[in-house]
Every structure is written in C-alpha cells, then in structure tokens.
Amino acid sequence: MGTGKGRRARKKRRQRLKQSSAGALSLCHENQFVELRKWLHERGFQCNSLIPAQFSDTGRGLMTTQFIQAGDVLIALPERCLLTTATVLKSYLGEYIRRWKPAISPLLALCVFLISERHLGRVSQWKPYIDILPRSYTCPLYFSDEVVGLLPKILRKKVLSQRNMVFELHTCSQDFFKSLQTLFSHSVEDIFTCDALRWAWCSVNSRTVYMEHQQSPDLSTDPDTYAMAPYLDLLNHSPDVQVKAGFNQVTQCYEIQSMQGCKRFQQTFICYGPHDSQRLLLEYGFVAPNNPHRVVYVDPDILQQYFSEVDKQFAQKILFLKERGFLTNLTFGPDGPSWKLMTVLRLLSLKPEQYAFWKPVLLGATVSPDTEEQSLVVAWLLCHHFKQENTEARDKLSLMKFDWLHGSG
Numbered sequence: 007m008g009t010g011k012g013r014r015a016r017k018k019r020r021q022r023l024k025q026s027s028a029g030a031l032s033l034c035h036e037n038q039f040v041e042l043r044k045w046l047h048e049r050g051f052q053c054n055s056l057i058p059a060q061f062s063d064t065g066r067g068l069m070t071t072q073f074i075q076a077g078d079v080l081i082a083l084p085e086r087c088l089l090t091t092a093t094v095l096k097s098y099l100g101e102y103i104r105r106w107k108p109a110i111s112p113l114l115a116l117c118v119f120l121i122s123e124r125h126l127g128r129v130s131q132w133k134p135y136i137d138i139l140p141r142s143y144t145c146p147l148y149f150s151d152e153v154v155g156l157l158p159k160i161l162r163k164k165v166l167s168q169r170n171m172v173f174e175l176h177t178c179s180q181d182f183f184k185s186l187q188t189l190f191s192h193s194v195e196d197i198f199t200c201d202a203l204r205w206a207w208c209s210v211n212s213r214t215v216y217m218e219h220q221q222s223p224d225l226s227t228d229p230d231t232y233a234m235a236p237y238l239d240l241l242n243h244s245p246d247v248q249v250k251a252g253f254n255q256v257t258q259c260y261e262i263q264s265m266q267g268c269k270r271f272q273q274t275f276i277c278y279g280p281h282d283s284q285r286l287l288l289e290y291g292f293v294a295p296n297n298p299h300r301v302v303y304v305d306p307d308i309l310q311q312y313f314s315e316v317d318k319q320f321a322q323k324i325l326f327l328k329e330r331g332f333l334t335n336l337t338f339g340p341d342g343p344s345w346k347l348m349t350v351l352r353l354l355s356l357k358p359e360q361y362a363f364w365k366p367v368l369l370g371a372t373v374s375p376d377t378e379e380q381s382l383v384v385a386w387l388l389c390h391h392f393k394q395e396n397t398e399a400r401d402k403l404s405l406m407k408f409d410w411l412h413g414s415g
C-alpha cells in the first residue's frame with residue numbers, strides 16, 4: 007500500500023479530483039480559478055476543502071475534497087473579500103456617488119461598480135472576480151419576446167415587470183452615468199448601456215448573499231442588504247440542504263455552516279430559500295427538479311370560463327373573495343390544489359340559494375356533496391388545462407430550439 011505521498015499517489019489524487027464520482031470535472035487548474043484563488047488568498051481567504059467543478063446536472067459549482075461533518079464551517083470569507091456598498095463608496099466612484107442628489111440606491115451603486123470594473127479590464131482590482139462572473143444569464147431578463155410569450159400568464163407578467171424595472175432604472179440613471187464621464191476615456195453612453203445594466207443587475211440579483219449593513223447617508227434609503235461573495239457565490243442551490251449563513255462578528259468572516267455535512271467529492275449545495283419554481287426561474291434562471299416548494303399558480307381570470315355562464319352571482323362572488331384576500335396565490339402543489347384554491351372553487355360552486363354559506367365556506371365549511379363534487383371537477387379541469395398549456399409551450403420551445411440549432415431561427 008502506498009503512503010499517499012509519492013508521485014503516483016499525487017497523480018491518482020489529481021485524476022480522482024478531475025473526474026469525481028459525481029461525474030464532475032474539476033476546474034481547479036483553469037487559469038481563471040487559479041487567479042481567483044491567488045487573489046482571495048492575498049486577502050486572507052483559505053479554502054482547500056471546496057474546489058470549483060463542472061457538474062453534469064447543475065453546471066459550475068463547488069465540490070468537496072474532504073468529508074465535511076455536520077456542523078462544520080464550509081467556507082469562511084474574510085470581509086476584505088466581500089464586495090459591498092462600503093467597497094463601492096471607498097472606491098474611485100465614492101466621491102461621485104456622495105455628490106449625486108437624490109442619492110442613488112445601494113443596488114445601483116453595486117451595478118455601476120461591476121460595470122465599471124468590467125470595463126476597466128486588466129487594470130481592475132477586482133479582475134479575478136469579474137472574470138469568473140457569467141457573461142450572460144439564463145434568467146428570463148435574457149429571454150426573447152417569443153420565449154416570454156410561452157410562459158404561464160402570471161410568470162409572464164412578473165417577467166415583463168422585471169424587464170420594465172431594469173429598463174426604467176437605466177433610463178432614470180442616465181444623468182448619474184453622465185456625471186461619471188471624467189473617470190473614463192470612452193463615452194459613458196457606450197459603457198453604461200442597458201445591456202450592461204441588465205448583466206450587472208442579474209449578477210447582483212442572483213449572486214449576492216444577504217448581509218445587513220448600516221445605512222449609508224450617501225445612498226438612498228432602499229435596504230442595503232447585498233454582499234457579493236467571490237468563490238462562495240459558486241455554491242449552487244438545493245432545496246433540501248440546511249445551512250446556517252451570516253457574517254461572524256468574531257472572525258470578521260461571512261461564514262456558511264453545513265447542518266447535514268457532505269461526503270467527499272460531492273457537490274456542496276446551499277439553499278437560497280424555500281423558493282417555488284417560478285421564483286427560481288425569475289430570480290436565478292433555473293428550476294430545481296423535485297423541488298418540494300414547486301407550485302402551479304392559477305390566474306383568477308381563468309376561473310371565469312368554468313363558472314360565469316351559469317352563475318349570475320359570479321362577479322359578486324369574485325368581489326367577495328378579492329376583498330378577503332382570497333384571489334392571490336391560488337396554487338396546485340405536489341399534493342394537489344391548495345386549501346385556498348379549493349375554498350375559492352367551493353364558494354364559486356355554491357348555488358344562488360346557498361348565499362348564507364358564503365362566509366362559512368371561507369372558514370372551512372363544506373356545504374353539500376354537490377358543491378364538493380363541482381369544485382373537484384373544476385379543480386380537475388384546471389389541472390388538465392395547465393397540463394395541456396404546458397405541453398403546448400414545451401412543444402413550441404422544442405421547435406424553436408430545433409430552428410436555432412439548425413440555423414433557420
């Protein structure tokens with residue numbers, strides 16, 4: 007048996023890391039990660055138990071090189087490695103931000119810094135980090151109109167409003183961008199483009215960790231809770247892992263502690279929150295298989311087609327439900343229709359003479375076998391409708407994908 011110290015043992019270990027049991031390919035030796043780790047090391051970060059790797063199912067992430075016990079700190083990133091609004095205010099942008107009235111938001115400050123550092127390229131002090139940020143994102147902000155048109159109505163509305171928000175932010179920030187012109191030899195119009203802001207916004211939105219900061223008088227009163235955490239932000243999401251995360255005032259590090267532990271040569275995950283699939287797609291650009299929080303949202307507008315023709319009280323019932331907050335978040339989950347959805351369907355199934363039951367139904371009363379049956383039938387029809395809508399959208403997407411791949415799209 008070898009001692010594990012010879013050349014052969016080292017070669018074997020490298021091979022094992024390159025092609026781990028999880029089917030992952032180590033990215034440790036890629037130049038951009040060598041540079042990033044060197045840069046982080048200079049700032050006091052040491053982490054040998056997690057290395058960057060490419061996974062067949064989730065893409066780039068972090069893999070363990072040793073067994074992690076439950077309760078172990080997975081990663082501890084010193085404050086000097088974090089990119090927060092304090093970093094931005096201390097930088098060459100600080101005096102421009104302080105001078106600007108009305109004060110810009112913490113989010114815009116981070117976005118401007120990212121865009122500016124990306125533009126600085128080789129002379130950027132944050133180059134090793136900027137280099138590992140994705141060049142574009144799979145979030146719906148990057149979807150074409152055609153693809154957005156295939157999304158379920160509720161999600162489509164959210165995507166369009168997100169798009170609008172980023173567009174508005176870009177439009178409203180034009181004068182501030184112009185105020186930065188003296189910092190650049192290129193025109194700021196060509197640097198702070200809408201596309202650049204979309205990239206920076208997605209970088210902040212999908213990669214920051216939650217960290218409360220003292221509100222700066224130089225920024226607007228929007229919550230300042232973002233921290234970009236290089237390397238740590240390579241951790242992918244899994245809905246079933248439990249971690250404790252936060253800034254440790256004693257060690258002055260942002261730490262993630264594993265609650266369940268992790269085997270050697272496995273991908274390490276964290277949980278971004280109990281998000282349903284729409285939220286994951288909207289904010290992070292992916293959906294997790296077997297997500298226990300997955301739901302299908304029911305747009306209340308659709309209910310009309312299952313009731314209104316026969317029910318003269320339909321509009322009144324809808325108003326009654328709306329006023330009591332029963333028309334938001336109607337969902338089908340892994341276990342079927344939610345209690346709220348069934349309550350709505352029950353109420354809409356009541357006959358005109360059952361007016362006295364409107365309030366008891368909202369409190370959970372079942373009225374008659376007929377009402378129960380009618381509401382279950384509608385639930386089934388709704389389910390069928392969503393399945394069909396989903397299949398049609400997927401078929402159209404497959405066709406579009408085929409066209410793109412074969413150059414006719």
Ligand SMILES: C[S@@+](CC[C@H](N)C(=O)[O-])C[C@H]1O[C@@H](n2cnc3c(N)ncnc32)[C@H](O)[C@@H]1O
Pocket residue numbers: 063064065066067140144212213239240241242243244289290291292293294
């Ligand atoms: C904080 S980053 C994690 C690292 C990222 N994979 C990378 O290559 O830089 C968040 C992004 O990772 C991807 N991601 C995270 N968890 C995932 C998962 N379970 N499956 C697929 N992609 C995931 C999504 O693109 C998400 O926006």
